Amino acid sequence: MCNVVYFNGKFSKFSEAMTNIEDRGYQFGDGIYEVIRSYGGVPFKLREHLERLERSAEGIRMYLPWSIEGLEKICMEVLNRSKLSDADIYIQVTRGTAPRNHTYSEDIKPNLIIGAKKAKDLSEKREHGVKIILAPDVRWKKCWIKSTNLLPNIMAKQQAKEVGAFEAVQYEEDGTVTEGGSSNVFAVFNGTIVTPSLKHNILPGITRAVIIEKAAEEGINLEEGALNVEQLQEADEIFLTSTTMEVMPVVRIEEKVVGKGKPGEIARKMQEVLLK
């Protein structure tokens, strides 16, 4: 099968899995999610993703009736059934299904989706680097919660797509860079990597955390701090990270060339060591 999904206990293709229109995930965006990459049948940082899912659940006061071990098991079952080696695993939990009302009762039962599809191949983009645009950050104030309220993100990314760019990097009203529509941002200045700290309104990316770890191992200086759009324009290198992008070099900001106009040395190094 090229794709398989578990939905509340049943396995099927994505195209066959249906939910009621009064699923709160559908009417209120009352849900959270994760995307995990599997390489050669082994999910990368699965435990970290599931722990973040738990923190997101706490963030919206949703009770998850599954243990991390239980969720891991379903992920592996889905992966095995898919027979995919390199897969994107998608997990979504919504608060449950109930007649429409903003508030909910404590005994509502969450809906769980865990699905696997063939991983998108971004290797060519990683090889050559991508173009980004800059877009105002209009999102809510709790972006550390990985919720399905993704309308601002898709609008920013669609805007990027329409000018042939791969990602929209968002900034606050004062010019402070936060993150991409679905990625964290890193810039390099004189050999030092700078990335917005978690004090900014960003998602604590799993790949972001790996980069911080790997930079230390490689003896590359890395600062979690603040970055504004002017500084970003002057960076020697820029790269994005996410589960599916891994380490994605940025070679243009809109029409402006970044650094030497090709993936930088540090981005290459990080690509190389990310999965090691």
Add this chain to the structure above:
Amino acid sequence: MCNVVYFNGKFSKFSEAMTNIEDRGYQFGDGIYEVIRSYGGVPFKLREHLERLERSAEGIRMYLPWSIEGLEKICMEVLNRSKLSDADIYIQVTRGTAPRNHTYSEDIKPNLIIGAKKAKDLSEKREHGVKIILAPDVRWKKCWIKSTNLLPNIMAKQQAKEVGAFEAVQYEEDGTVTEGGSSNVFAVFNGTIVTPSLKHNILPGITRAVIIEKAAEEGINLEEGALNVEQLQEADEIFLTSTTMEVMPVVRIEEKVVGKGKPGEIARKMQEVLLK
């Protein structure tokens, strides 16, 4: 039938209407909605709601393939089939169903829900007035779009419910009042009604607009301006408006009594004239 819903051309009960889990409304909150009240089989301000739906669609760059007249027809068909006299009509449009990807292609076909249920009876609450809480506004910056990204709203309203309050009135970091989780806010000072102007990050409520009109007709002074939490605490009267609440007097802010602790004269007047 006590409830009936139209979903992409088919009529059923809400409990029977299913959508695919890759509906973008489900995975991204990529949707907009409206709620319309029907009285004695006649929807109140239906045209205004549908026009706002169109503006919301433009706001998220979603193309609606239906005319306002076409949508009106479906609303009336649903209402007739429901045989309900006093109904809440729910309209939801999502961008469509497609394999998960933040960006979308231009030819994606939207999913349309139009359903009717028996209207909730809030007359007793309107009679006695309700308690509200104050909650920080953590929503995105485009609240004029009536989108299904409602996670911050439900969190605020749930917080209210848990302390026995009916609504959470939200305020910005500087104390500026915006609106309730699902309502607009009005306060009365020495006979003048004050409500946050549309320059603030609020939804342009249909009932709000009717109140502004009716106040003028009744010769009551009304200012669209700014309101902060301190001022709200000192108001002679407070009331909320929404399609389902109509005009809802507020008699307590958390433990503090508002005005004389019972619905005020101007709120009563507005209740009386709202539907005339």
